[in-house]
Amino acid sequence: MAYKPQYCAGQSIVADNRRKAMDPNHKLSKLRDVxxxxxxxxxxxxxxxxxxxxxxxxxxxxxxxxxxxxxxVTPTDGAKAGDRxxxxxxADSMYNAPCQPYLRSYLEAYRFRGIDPGTLSGRQIIExxxxxxxxxxxxxxxxxxxxxxxxxxxxxxxxxxxxxLDENGMMFDMLQRCxxxxxxxxxxxxxxxxxxxxxxxxxVGKPMDSKWLKANTTIYHSLVGSAYRDxxxxxxxxxxxxxxxxxxxxxxxxx
Amino acid sequence: MTEATxxxxxxxxxxxxxxxxxxxxxxxxxxxxxxRRMVLNGPRLPATxxxxxxxxxxxxxxxxxxxxxxxxxxxxxxxVGTVLLELENRDVVPALQAAIEPVFTNFSFRIQxxxxxxxxxxxxxxxxxGPNADKSLLGLADPSSKSKPIILQGIK
Numbered sequence: 001m002a003y004k005p006q007y008c009a010g011q012s013i014v015a016d017n018r019r020k021a022m023d024p025n026h027k028l029s030k031l032r033d034v035x036x037x038x039x040x041x042x043x044x045x046x047x048x049x050x051x052x053x054x055x056x057x058x059x060x061x062x063x064x065x066x067x068x069x070x071x072x073v074t075p076t077d078g079a080k081a082g083d084r085x086x087x088x089x090x091a092d093s094m095y096n097a098p099c100q101p102y103l104r105s106y107l108e109a110y111r112f113r114g115i116d117p118g119t120l121s122g123r124q125i126i127e128x129x130x131x132x133x134x135x136x137x138x139x140x141x142x143x144x145x146x147x148x149x150x151x152x153x154x155x156x157x158x159x160x161x162x163x164x165l166d167e168n169g170m171m172f173d174m175l176q177r178c179x180x181x182x183x184x185x186x187x188x189x190x191x192x193x194x195x196x197x198x199x200x201x202x203x204v205g206k207p208m209d210s211k212w213l214k215a216n217t218t219i220y221h222s223l224v225g226s227a228y229r230d231x232x233x234x235x236x237x238x239x240x241x242x243x244x245x246x247x248x249x250x251x252x253x254x255x
Numbered sequence: 256m257t258e259a260t261x262x263x264x265x266x267x268x269x270x271x272x273x274x275x276x277x278x279x280x281x282x283x284x285x286x287x288x289x290x291r292r293m294v295l296n297g298p299r300l301p302a303t304x305x306x307x308x309x310x311x312x313x314x315x316x317x318x319x320x321x322x323x324x325x326x327x328x329x330x331x332x333x334x335v336g337t338v339l340l341e342l343e344n345r346d347v348v349p350a351l352q353a354a355i356e357p358v359f360t361n362f363s364f365r366i367q368x369x370x371x372x373x374x375x376x377x378x379x380x381x382x383x384x385g386p387n388a389d390k391s392l393l394g395l396a397d398p399s400s401k402s403k404p405i406i407l408q409g410i411k
Binding site: 155156157159163164165166167168172174175176179194195196197 | 268269270271272273276298299300301304306307308309312314315316317318334336361362
């Protein structure tokens with residue numbers, strides 16, 4: 001029988017959402033339409049429309065050593081063109097945000113190529129060639145993996161993951177890169193990801209309602225969502241891993 | 256040194272407060288007799304970006320405003336999430352609860368009794384204020400801070 005990956009353990013809606021996010025065969029639903037130009041503006045690495053800066057000549061113009069691995073692996077578009085490596089970083093609220101730092105790294109490893117994810121407790125950074133990054137960033141922002149109020153695109157000063165939300169339902173941001181337009185009900189980025197003011201506001205759409213967030217979140221939270229302790233399978237799995245790791249030095253043998 | 260006999264409590268809200276709500280809340284707190292000292296706690300909102308690639312640039316923030324409490328202007332420096340209070344006695348707590356209840360219509364809050372402010376001078380306090388420190392200042396601000404407390408005319 002062919003191997004079928006299971007992605008993660010758990011019987012709760014949270015575990016199910018995690019599996020969906022990680023499974024590359026599951027098509028992520030598109031919820032908003034942030035344009036290429038808008039993504040470039042928020043990331044702030046280059047002016048929209050300007051040429052990509054390169055770190056080395058295109059692969060076609062440089063002599064590569066005879067290497068079986070290089071022959072086997074098709075370079076990504078960015079690598080082929082010799083783009084420099086840039087980043088996008090997300091901070092996700094623990095109040096039912098639709099994506100989480102650890103999950104981001106997992107799903108990006110399953111779904112994208114040529115990436116270097118860095119995971120921290122409340123934020124996650126992904127580095128790759130610039131034109132690949134813009135393509136991936138668009139996927140990450142336009143699909144169900146993003147919520148304008150609870151996920152922030154933050155290159156520096158990311159604090160907010162574990163803080164209470166503000167009265168408008170937005171995650172705390174010391175630099176207030178995005179603001180909620182109460183009249184229109186949409187979130188607008190007024191600064192780029194490192195906190196420099198943007199010439200034009202970038203609209204990223206309406207924050208999702210609490211019902212949708214609860215049904216689509218990928219983080220356990222006993223007060224506002226699904227409690228981790230209610231997910232028997234996830235607990236059993238984590239206890240088994242924990243037990244085996246603790247006993248590893250004693251050559252564990254499972255019955 | 257603060258008299259250790261003065262009870263303390265804190266108001267914790269489910270959400271971080273907008274400046275307008277903070278103003279409403281503090282005006283209710285000021286209207287209650289028996290509040291000695293008050294500290295607004297929360298994540299800081301600096302006027303200029305203190306670090307990172309945009310260091311030194313202005314940091315306009317809709318949650319950093321000057322509010323009007325009692326007869327004083329209070330420039331907010333934090334996004335208020337918790338209000339620490341030192342009271343004359345424990346009987347003030349029910350009055351406080353009743354006074355601030357109308358402010359929180361959309362989300363909940365709690366008043367907890369405990370010890371939340373410094374009651375003994377630390378080494379840093381000693382370095383900053385010396386042996387004859389103004390006792391009413393201890394525990395109100397970080398000793399390295401240059402800002403001074405705001406004195407509100409309460410009811411007594």
